[in-house]
Amino acid sequence: MTSTADVIDDKLLQKRLDKAMFNRRLRAFLLVLPILLFLLVVFIIPIAYFLFQGIYDKTFSSIMPQTTEVLSEWDGTSEPTEEMFAALAADMVLARENKTIGKVATRVNRDKPGSRSLFTSTARKVSKLEAPFKESLPDVKDKWNDIEVWQAMKTASRKFTPGYYAAALDLKLESDGSIVRQDEKRRIHMILMKRTLQISFLVTVFCLMLGYPIAYLLATLPAKTSNLLLILVLLPFWTSILVRTTAWIAMLQAQGVVNDLLVFFGITADDARFSLIYNKLGTLIAMTHILLPFMILPLYSVMKGIPPSYVRAAKSLGATNWTAFWRIYAPQTIPGVGAGAILVFIVAIGYYITPALVGGQEGTMISNTIDGHMRQSLNWNLAAALAGVLMIVVLSLYWLYDRIVGIDNMKLG
Amino acid sequence: MALPAYAGWGERVWYYAFRFICFLIFVFLISPILIVLPLSFNVEPYFSFTPGMLAGDPDAYSLRWYKDILTNGMANPEATTGWWADVWNNAQWIRSMRNSFFIGFFATLIATALGTMAAVGLSRSEMPFKKKIMAFLISPLIVPLVVTAAGTFRAFSELGLAYTHLGVILAHAILGIPFVIITVTATLVGFDNSLVQASYSMGATPLKTFFRVQLPLILPGVISGALFAFVTSFDEVVVVIAMASVEQRTIPRQMFSGIREQISPTILAVATILVIISIALLATLEMIRRRGERLRGVTPT
Numbered sequence: 001m002t003s004t005a006d007v008i009d010d011k012l013l014q015k016r017l018d019k020a021m022f023n024r025r026l027r028a029f030l031l032v033l034p035i036l037l038f039l040l041v042v043f044i045i046p047i048a049y050f051l052f053q054g055i056y057d058k059t060f061s062s063i064m065p066q067t068t069e070v071l072s073e074w075d076g077t078s079e080p081t082e083e084m085f086a087a088l089a090a091d092m093v094l095a096r097e098n099k100t101i102g103k104v105a106t107r108v109n110r111d112k113p114g115s116r117s118l119f120t121s122t123a124r125k126v127s128k129l130e131a132p133f134k135e136s137l138p139d140v141k142d143k144w145n146d147i148e149v150w151q152a153m154k155t156a157s158r159k160f161t162p163g164y165y166a167a168a169l170d171l172k173l174e175s176d177g178s179i180v181r182q183d184e185k186r187r188i189h190m191i192l193m194k195r196t197l198q199i200s201f202l203v204t205v206f207c208l209m210l211g212y213p214i215a216y217l218l219a220t221l222p223a224k225t226s227n228l229l230l231i232l233v234l235l236p237f238w239t240s241i242l243v244r245t246t247a248w249i250a251m252l253q254a255q256g257v258v259n260d261l262l263v264f265f266g267i268t269a270d271d272a273r274f275s276l277i278y279n280k281l282g283t284l285i286a287m288t289h290i291l292l293p294f295m296i297l298p299l300y301s302v303m304k305g306i307p308p309s310y311v312r313a314a315k316s317l318g319a320t321n322w323t324a325f326w327r328i329y330a331p332q333t334i335p336g337v338g339a340g341a342i343l344v345f346i347v348a349i350g351y352y353i354t355p356a357l358v359g360g361q362e363g364t365m366i367s368n369t370i371d372g373h374m375r376q377s378l379n380w381n382l383a384a385a386l387a388g389v390l391m392i393v394v395l396s397l398y399w400l401y402d403r404i405v406g407i408d409n410m411k412l413g
Numbered sequence: 414m415a416l417p418a419y420a421g422w423g424e425r426v427w428y429y430a431f432r433f434i435c436f437l438i439f440v441f442l443i444s445p446i447l448i449v450l451p452l453s454f455n456v457e458p459y460f461s462f463t464p465g466m467l468a469g470d471p472d473a474y475s476l477r478w479y480k481d482i483l484t485n486g487m488a489n490p491e492a493t494t495g496w497w498a499d500v501w502n503n504a505q506w507i508r509s510m511r512n513s514f515f516i517g518f519f520a521t522l523i524a525t526a527l528g529t530m531a532a533v534g535l536s537r538s539e540m541p542f543k544k545k546i547m548a549f550l551i552s553p554l555i556v557p558l559v560v561t562a563a564g565t566f567r568a569f570s571e572l573g574l575a576y577t578h579l580g581v582i583l584a585h586a587i588l589g590i591p592f593v594i595i596t597v598t599a600t601l602v603g604f605d606n607s608l609v610q611a612s613y614s615m616g617a618t619p620l621k622t623f624f625r626v627q628l629p630l631i632l633p634g635v636i637s638g639a640l641f642a643f644v645t646s647f648d649e650v651v652v653v654i655a656m657a658s659v660e661q662r663t664i665p666r667q668m669f670s671g672i673r674e675q676i677s678p679t680i681l682a683v684a685t686i687l688v689i690i691s692i693a694l695l696a697t698l699e700m701i702r703r704r705g706e707r708l709r710g711v712t713p714t
Binding site for chain 2: 021024025028029030031032034035036038039042043045046047048049050051210213214217229231232233234235236238239240241242243244245246247248249250251253255256257260289292321346349350351352353357367370371374380383384387390391394395398402407408410
C-alpha cells in the first residue's frame with residue numbers, strides 16, 4: 001500500500017532530478033556558447049551576408065527608383081512609353097549629381113554588353129534635355145530606341161534575381177523571366193567547374209595511389225622505424241604551403257632540377273625541356289604533394305588498427321598473397337580510404353594559392369575565378385553566386401564525410 | 414613485416430620492389446623541401462643550380478639572400494649606427510615577420526581559449542546536440558578559404574575592421590578553432606572524469622578544478638591544438654590577401670607577391686628559415702607526444 005506522501009515524494013524527486021539534469025545540460029552548453037556566438041558573428045553571418053548577394057542586387061533599384069517603378073509595370077515587349085523615358089531622365093539627372101551613374105552603367109552592361117557608354121555619355125547631357133523625352137533621349141543616342149536596352153534595365157531593376165546563379169551555371173536570364181542557355185562562346189563557368197572537379201578528382205586519385213603504399217608500410221613496420229618514417233610525412237605537413245609551392249617552382253621550371261636531371265640523363269635535349277609548371281600538370285603535382293599527408297594520416301590510423309592475424313589466417317587457409325590482400329586486408333582499409341579521399345577532395349576543390357601561383361592559364365580553379373570576379377571585375381554578386389555553387393558541393397561532401405566517417409573521428413597527426 | 418625465411422623468389426622480388434616504390438614516394442615527399450636549402454645559398458639570382466654549385470666551388474655559394482632578408486626595404490643599409498633599429502622598423506621581411514608572429518599569437522590565444530572551453534563542454538556526457546555542434550565547429554576547416562575571406566572581408570569592412578590587425582586576427586582565430594577542437598576533444602576521450610568528481614567532493618570550485626586538475630592533464634592536447642592553430646595562422650595567405658593592407662603584411666603574403674612579381678632567391682632563404690621553424694615545431698610536438706605516452710604508461714612497442 002502506498003501512502004500519499006510517497007507519491008508526492010516520488011514526483012518531487014523526479015522534478016528535482018529533472019531540474020538537476022537540466023542544470024547540468026545548461027552548464028555544459030554554457031561552455032560551448034561563447035564559441036558558438038563567436039563563430040556566428042564573425043563567420044556564419046558574414047558568409048551568409050556574402051552569399052546572399054548572389055541572389056540580391058539593389059544597385060539599379062536604389063539609384064534609379066522612379067525608373068524601377070515604371071519598369072515593373074511594363075510588360076517587357078511593348079514600345080517604351082513617354083512615362084518610362086521621363087522617369088529614366090529624372091533618375092539620370094540625380095544619378096549624375098550623386099556620381100552613381102557609373103554603377104548603373106556597369107550593372108546594365110552585365111545584361112547588355114556595350115551599353116556602358118550609353119549611360120555615361122547620355123548622363124552628361126540629360127539635365128539640358130526637355131520633354132518629350134521619348135524624342136529628346138534618342139536624339140542624344142539613338143540606342144535608346146533599342147528595346148533590348150529597356151529589357152536589360154528591367155532585368156537589372158529586380159532586387160531579388162536568379163540572374164547571377166544563372167550566369168554561374170552558364171545560363172542567361174531573359175527580361176521576361178525565362179532562363180536560356182548562354183551563347184556557346186560565353187559558356188566559361190561550366191568548363192571551369194569541370195576542370196576544378198577534374199583536378200580535385202585526379203589529385204585525390206594520385207594521393208590515394210601514393211598514400212596507400214606509404215600508410216601500409218608505416219602500419220606494418222616496427223613502431224621505432226615507422227615513427228621515424230612518419231616524420232618524413234609530417235615534415236611536409238608542417239611546412240608552409242608557400243614554401244612547398246616555391247620549392248616546386250624550383251624543381252619543375254624549365255631550368256629546374258627535374259629538367260636538369262632529364263637533360264643530364266639524356267632523356268630530353270637541352271633545347272627541348274619539358275614545361276612542367278605554369279600549367280595543369282604543375283597544379284596537379286604541387287597539389288598532390290601538399291595534400292598527400294591528408295591521405296596518409298587517416299589511412300595510417302585505420303591500418304594500424306587492423307590485426308595482422310586476419311591476413312595470416314587467410315594465408316594459412318590457403319589464400320595467395322594477392323587474394324589475402326584484396327579479400328581480407330583491403331576491405332578493412334575502406335574507412336581510411338573514404339576518410340582520406342573525401343578530406344583531400346574537399347580541400348582540393350576550394351584550393352586557391354597553388355593554382356594561382358603555378359597553374360598558369362589552364363591550371364586555375366574555381367576559387368581563382370571567384371577571387372578574380374571580386375578583385376578585377378568587381379562583380380561581387382557573380383562571385384557570390386559561384387561561391388554558392390561551390391559551397392553546395394563542399395557542404396554535401398562534408399555531410400557525406402560525417403555519414404561515412406563521423407566528424408568526431410577526425411584525427412590530426 | 415620482415416621477410417619470412419620460407420618466402421619464394423616472387424615474394425622476395427615483390428618485397429624489395431615495394432620498398433623501392435615506397436622509397437621513391439618518400440623522395441617525392443621530401444626532396445622539394447630539401448632542394449630549397451642549398452639553392453638559398455646561390456650566389457646568382459637564379460632558382461636553379463649553377464655549374465659552380467654542382468662543382469662544389471665555395472665562391473658559387475653566398476649568404477647574400479639572407480642579408481637581403483635583413484636589408485630589403487631599409488631606409489639606409491649603409492649606415493653605421495642604428496643599423497639594427499633600421500632593420501627592425503623598416504626591413505620588409507622583418508616587418509612581415511613581426512606581423513606574422515603578432516597576428517599568429519593573438520589568433521592562437523582566442524582559438525585556444527574558446528576551443529578548449531568548448532571541448533571541455535563537448536566531452537561531457539550530458540551535452541545536448543553534441544554531434545551537430547561538433548560539425549558546426551569543424552566547418553571553418555571545410556569552407557573554402559576564398560569564401561571565408563570574401564565573407565569576413567565584406568562584413569569586416571562595414572565594421573571598420575578591414576585593413577586592421579584585429580580583422581586578420583579574428584579571421585585567423587576562426588580558422589584555428591577546428592584544430593583546437595579536434596586535438597583537445599581527442600585528448601579528453603581518455604580523461605578520467607572521476608578525478609573531477611573527486612575534486613568537487615573535496616570542495617574545489619569548478620574553476621579551480623579546471624585549472625588545477627583537468628587542464629594539467631589535457632595540456633598536451635591543448636598545446637598541440639595551439640601549435641596547429643598558430644601554424645594555420647602563420648601559413649594562411651588567402652584571408653590576408655583580402656583583409657590586409659601593406660601594414661598587416663605577413664610572411665606568406667610577402668612570399669606570395671614575391672613569387673608573382675619578382676622571383677628572387679630571397680624567397681628561398683625565407684623558405685629555408687621557415688623549414689627550420691617547422692622542424693622545431695615538429696620536434697616540440699613529438700616531445701609532447703612522447704611525454705604524454707610516458708605519463709599514461711604507454712611505451713611504444
